[in-house]
Amino acid sequence: MTPSNEMDHNEMDRKMKQDTARDTLRDTAQDIALFRYGIVRQVSDKSLTKSKRGAIVRQLASELKSWIISSVFRANLLIQPLIVVKG
Numbered sequence: 001m002t003p004s005n006e007m008d009h010n011e012m013d014r015k016m017k018q019d020t021a022r023d024t025l026r027d028t029a030q031d032i033a034l035f036r037y038g039i040v041r042q043v044s045d046k047s048l049t050k051s052k053r054g055a056i057v058r059q060l061a062s063e064l065k066s067w068i069i070s071s072v073f074r075a076n077l078l079i080q081p082l083i084v085v086k087g
Helices: 003-043 050-082
Strands: none
Touching: 003 050
């Protein structure tokens, strides 16, 4: 492979990696937006009374809190073996 062909190949690899990273970020952003919409949609119904809306919000907050705590716990279990204490 000549130096110019190698440079073209490296440039193509770099561009493909950038495109893949951009696609991943876009997909992640879309997932987050859909998750948030799913939460807000439930309480945006205009036919709900204030008390019913409040009950739904409290229930959602409780569920999300449980989900976040369990997610952090699982993440800590995964990360814990990777932490090395120098002594």
